[in-house]
Amino acid sequence: MKYIPIAKPIIEKEDIASVVSVLKSGNLASGQLVASFEKAFASYCGTKYAVSVSSGTTALHLALWSLGIGKGDEVITTPFTYIASVNAIHMVGATSIFCDIDADTFNLNPKKIEEKITKRTKAILVVDLFGLPYFVPEITELAKKYNLHIIEDAAQAHGASWKKTKTGNLGGVGCFSLYPTKNMVAGGGGVLTTNSKTVYEKCLLLRNNGHLHGSYNYQAFGLNYEMNEIAAALALAQLKKLDSRNAKRILHAQTLAKTLNGIKGFILPSSPLGYTHVYHQFTVRITKNAKLTRDTFMKKMQSNGIDCRVYYPKSLHLYPHIAALGYKKGDFPIAESITQEIVSVPIHPLVTDSELTYISTTITQLLS
Numbered sequence: 490m491k492y493i494p495i496a497k498p499i500i501e502k503e504d505i506a507s508v509v510s511v512l513k514s515g516n517l518a519s520g521q522l523v524a525s526f527e528k529a530f531a532s533y534c535g536t537k538y539a540v541s542v543s544s545g546t547t548a549l550h551l552a553l554w555s556l557g558i559g560k561g562d563e564v565i566t567t568p569f570t571y572i573a574s575v576n577a578i579h580m581v582g583a584t585s586i587f588c589d590i591d592a593d594t595f596n597l598n599p600k601k602i603e604e605k606i607t608k609r610t611k612a613i614l615v616v617d618l619f620g621l622p623y624f625v626p627e628i629t630e631l632a633k634k635y636n637l638h639i640i641e642d643a644a645q646a647h648g649a650s651w652k653k654t655k656t657g658n659l660g661g662v663g664c665f666s667l668y669p670t671k672n673m674v675a676g677g678g679g680v681l682t683t684n685s686k687t688v689y690e691k692c693l694l695l696r697n698n699g700h701l702h703g704s705y706n707y708q709a710f711g712l713n714y715e716m717n718e719i720a721a722a723l724a725l726a727q728l729k730k731l732d733s734r735n736a737k738r739i740l741h742a743q744t745l746a747k748t749l750n751g752i753k754g755f756i757l758p759s760s761p762l763g764y765t766h767v768y769h770q771f772t773v774r775i776t777k778n779a780k781l782t783r784d785t786f787m788k789k790m791q792s793n794g795i796d797c798r799v800y801y802p803k804s805l806h807l808y809p810h811i812a813a814l815g816y817k818k819g820d821f822p823i824a825e826s827i828t829q830e831i832v833s834v835p836i837h838p839l840v841t842d843s844e845l846t847y848i849s850t851t852i853t854q855l856l857s
Contacts, residue, residue, distance in 0.1 A: 493835050493844050495770075495796040496670040499734065507722040514718075519702060522721040527680075529728055533648075534657035536682040538689035541716035541724075542696055545644040545666025548679040549577035549614075551714060552640045552662040555691040558583050558611045564640075565605050566614040567597045568805040569824040574614055574642050575805055584814070586610070587806050589821040593759040595619060595772070595831075598823070599627035606631075612638035617646035617656055619800075619833075620672070620738075620769035621760065625651040625659050632660075640664065644679075645769035647672045648735045652763050657682035667724055672738070672769055673731045675724040678716045734838045738768040741836035741845055745771060748849040752856050754779025756830075770800060774830040780856050783832055790834070793851050798833050 511522065523541050531539035542548045558564065560582035566574055568587040578585045588605050591598040595618045602613065613632060615623035623641070632639045639660030643649070646656045647665060657663030663682040667675035683689055691709075693701060699711035716724075746757050756774035760766040775783040787797045804824040806816035818825065834848060 491844075492794045493796060493840065493848065495798045495833060495835050496837055497839050498669045498674045499730075499838060503729075504723055504726045507726045508719055511718045511722045516718055518717060519715045519721075520718050522718045522725065523716050526716075526721040526725050526728070529725060530680050531682060533728060533731075534655050534663065534682050536658045536663070537684045538682065538686070539657075540681045540683075540689060540692040540696065541721065542679045542681060542714045543716060544677060544714075545642075545664060545668065545679040546573040546577060547696070547712075547714040548664035548666070548681040549573060549640070549642060550580055551681055551692050551695055552664055552688075553577055553581045553583065553612070553614075554695055555688045556612065556638050556640075556662070558638075561609060562611040563607060563609045564612045564614050565597075565602055565610060567616050567618075567824070568821050569595060569801065569827060570616045570618060570642070570805070571644075571801065572805060572808075573644070574616060575811065578614065583611070584609075585614075585811075587816065587821060589823045590827065591624070592823050592827065594621055594624075594761065595827065596621065596623045597628070599624045599631065602628065602631055606635050606637070610635065610637060612640055614640045614642060615660065616642040616644075617649060619758070619772050620646045620649055620767040621758075622646060622649050622651045622656055622659060622764055625654075629660075638662070644668075645671065646767055648731050648765075649767040650765040658684070661685065662688060667720065667727075672735060672767055673724070673727040675716075675720040675727065678720040678724060735767045737838040738836055739766070741838075741840060742766070742768045742771050744845055745834075745836060745849055749773075749852055752779075752853065755852075755856050768836055770833040771836040772800065772831050772833045774827070775832060775856075776830055783830055786855060787832055789855055790851065795848055795851060796835055799828075799831060800833055802828060804828055 527539040562583040641660040643656040644666035667678040696714035699709040
């Protein structure tokens with residue numbers, strides 16, 4: 490039986506040739522290719538600056554750090570995401586303040602944010618979950634009203650957009666991951682984008698132990714978060730194909746949505762008007778009205794050779810070390826209920842048309 494994985498990096502001849510060229514050159518540390526990638530990625534996002542880093546998590550850490558957010562400060566964010574967002578907040582000494590999500594988009598619910606804002610709130614860390622940008626106009630208005638920074642965790646949303654503005658350019662600072670399962674990969678690495686010269690210059694120092702690359706003029710405390718030339722070479726090659734691969738994801742998502750629409754207890758992902766969803770994951774909900782439970786559905790899909798995953802199995806505020814900050818079950822009912830219903834199925838660009846038909850046919854047979 491053929492197995493269809495939930496994600497698979499696309500590495501082609503051009504990618505391999507780019508990396509081999511770097512290896513043969515012997516110039517492996519951060520250099521010309523890193524600078525070229527930063528310029529290309531900033532241009533792609535429409536921002537003035539891009540700072541390459543070692544991971545999406547370090548991009549988040551640098552974003553908070555460069556904005557001066559630290560001890561005693563609060564950052565509002567979502568409990569329904571990967572833990573890197575929260576880890577970064579606490580690594581700078583600030584406190585994460587959770588806000589419940591919107592059930593249709595899985596993103597932060599702007600109607601619930603204002604009640605979380607206090608005198609200590611310094612930023613809203615939004616997440617473009619599964620490839621869909623956050624509620625841009627509503628959250629932008631709140632940030633302006635209370636003079637708050639918007640940090641955009643766009644780790645899963647390379648190339649997504651609101652109207653004609655791409656992720657990375659929607660808030661004050663954008664943060665991307667280049668992890669092997671993302672819409673574009675570099676075997677690791679990340680990128681931070683911004684239009685602020687101050688943030689940009691601080692990040693250049695902080696990512697390189699407090700001095701600019703090539704000098705030993707130490708100006709601040711920092712860490713080693715630099716990207717290397719191997720990752721930059723792969724990232725440059727991948728960036729050229731990002732739009733075409735996103736288009737394939739979108740087409741696959743539209744095909745599944747068309748064939749699976751109307752199944753009882755099966756809720757398709759939402760893509761509001763004006764937003765371009767790039768479907769890092771095609772995440773559906775299996776509700777109590779469905780023919781099978783979510784877990785039974787997953788087991789049957791797996792037995793049919795179709796990989797299914799739960800992103801994410803538990804709301805972050807319920808993990809013991811985070812609950813110790815004062816959270817308890819019932820604090821964020823939408824996020825908690827969603828974790829019991831969601832499941833992602835494969836729609837990445839390497840899924841063939843015949844495999845897509847097989848996925849939709851299998852789901853229909855299981856749930857209709």
